[in-house]
Amino acid sequence: MGSLRLLAPAALLVGIVSAISIISIALTAFGLMPLVGQPRLSTDAFGALSSDLWLGLRESFVIATTSTILALILGVPAGLALVSVSRIRAALAALTSVILPVPHLIGAASIGLLLSGGGVLPRWLGVAPSDWPALVAGSFPTAIVIEFAWKESAFIALIIAAALSSRLTELSEAAAVLGAGPWQRLRRVTLPMAAPSALAGAIIIYLYTLGSYEVTWLLGRSYPEALPVLAYRLFTSIDLTARPQAAAAALLAILSAVAIAGVGIAALRRVGVLR
Template identity: 50%
Template sequence: MLVAPALVPTVAVLVAGLAAALAQSLGLVPLVGRPELSAQAYLDVRPDLLTATGLSLGIAAASSALAAGVGLLTALLVVRGAAGRRLLRFASAVPIPVPHLVGAASMGLLLSDSGLLARLVGDQGSWPALVHGPWPVAVVAAYAWKESAFVALVVAGALATRVASYEETAAVLGAGRWARFRFVTWPLVTPPLAAATAITFVYTLGSYEVAWLLGPVHPEPLPVLAQRLFTSPDLTARPQALAVAVVTAALALAATVATLAALRRTATWR
């Protein structure tokens, strides 16, 4: 009841937007002509849609995995009071207030063939194409750097109040460091880590600006493809853009449902 005033309008806007996009992608709300139920928009964009889906899933999976690994390691070091804890907390908190567009621009200045790293190495001529190259290295790096701070914040908040007492009890009972991590820390960290990773995956899958600024020109990720088709002067491309958006939303929903199903099977959730 306390969250209903914020939840109900949010769900209403989300459902209305998705329903409108689905209807227009199926030809039920055409900009010109008579309404007619058809999957032609999906068929027209299918060749680009398949490659864009593979690229977007690859970017989202790689970014989420790196963010989860770095975020988990950072959270464990902060919670357990490792050396340089204050400096580590400051470094991990820096990316949080930085907008994604600013972070992407900074990553481009760092990784481009004339960027900071290429100048430091002093071999700009043979520097690999990390920005707008055949592989979305800069896109993955930008998302992983930005979202690792979010993962660390979520995991550290979940562990800060519980892990110390449980680990002390396990140590008194004779558990070693690896046993404490396996039977105490890992079960406690799994739900928040999985939830934060799923949020990162879904956000990365649908985010536009970083992939547009740093990603390959062809093939295009799903958000970039949808934006290009939506802003095309050819109005007949509008249903194709919304078809791409509907596919992106369906993939995000599938990832969310899969994460919730997996979390319900964990001992900590039960």
Template identity: 50%
Template sequence: MTWVPVAGRAGTARERVRGALFVLPAVALAVFVLGGGVGATVLQAFGLLPVVGRPRVGIEAFTARPGEIAAAIAVSVSVAAVSTVIAVVVGTTAAVVIVSHRRSSRIVAALSALTVTIPHLIAAATIGLLLSDAGVLPRLLGIPSESWAPWVGGPLWGAAIAELAWKESAFLALIVTGTLATRIRTYDETAALLGAGRARRFRHVLLPLTAPTILIGAAISFVYALGSYEVLWLLGRTSPEPLPVLAVRLFQGVSLDSRPEAAAVALVTCVIALAVVACTFAALRRSAAWR
């Protein structure tokens, strides 16, 4: 049993132009700010905007640290992917609980709303105090520090993944809840009247209709985790460094020659993020619910 939503009315040309004019100021400002920053990064990475000396086109900034950049890409993509998957599973489950109107739904909704308002820096410090070998959790459990798993600064980046998954799951729970609270609830009730159980309704009604929202939320979470500096710097290892930490360290280096290398690392991060966004929109165009 598969349910497909009724297609909405396509807007007229006048309505589309009017809508475009409404968002044009915000889009122009975003393009100016982001375009200027990314453009300056591109010029500096390719040697056209040097801090000192004459401009000279080249890719030396990308080839100066191939090993460090490759390791940084692997760490950043892995942490972002794992935390995003966990956030999607937890956030979607929380959204289903919130719209179920049970006694626990209000508690889950309040916790999600409260979590979203906490800044990532404070959340990272909280996770560090909770999961470190001398933190609150091992003391409450009575586990000595030498027997506690290396969550903070460990090889598996456990604390960083936990913080990102915790924060982004709350974000995903709220946006998926907004989708489930619309006409999708009517489809769910109709399927229940036709005899579909909870598992079938989730698989054939809720999940397909919320897939665009989940996909967009996952892309936002992945891109944020990919470029998050404070969380990975506070809770991660010193080596290998993720992309944002490596870029900041090179930018703040004593030698001005490292500025183009920092720009190259930042540009690599931007390319990965744009590739993820492009893949997300390509997947959305193939989605029946999106159409």
């Protein structure tokens, strides 16, 4: 069949590489693929790490949840501003599309220089480093959340603008003719039209922030660590027995992502984005 010939290269590459990577992570986590010694089925890695794993998982979910919510809170109005008649529209369009290709690592480096004790913001506000709150590497992952929300709000703004641009004006005018005020139009027309795209964007952001390493590592504290940071530290540990523990953390991250993706797909089906 012609269609199989077309799909095979991409599907085989993605399928085989994903599958063998996940299988090798699972085997390592359960002691069946040790770096040295005999393979032995065990859940030791999970047991030895249980408290760190749960803290890491919680940290990752806190980061993903707050980042996604903040990205929506800022991205949705920005998306609406992009399709409205406003003076900041051109500046906003240029900014959001410039931010989109900037790698998260670069954003994290810059936000670090903005929000740390000797950073640009405390300088400008005239706050001494000792009086500045620990936004970077503090007890709440503030800088991490701000970095994610900053870049992903630009993403949300652009997909919402794309979803609204075609039909918003006429529907909004129809609503105005029917007597709806600006707030009513926003709540009854604009937001419902933007909702499916915002939901799809939110799911993508949630999955990304859950599994992202560099931002959490660069701007986060040393304990407790988010799951990716914990996994990588254990993975590069000189203690070779830490390998299964690293794999256990990675496996937990994969399972969390799959679970969130499942919930996300169900939600998208409900609102009719997916069949």
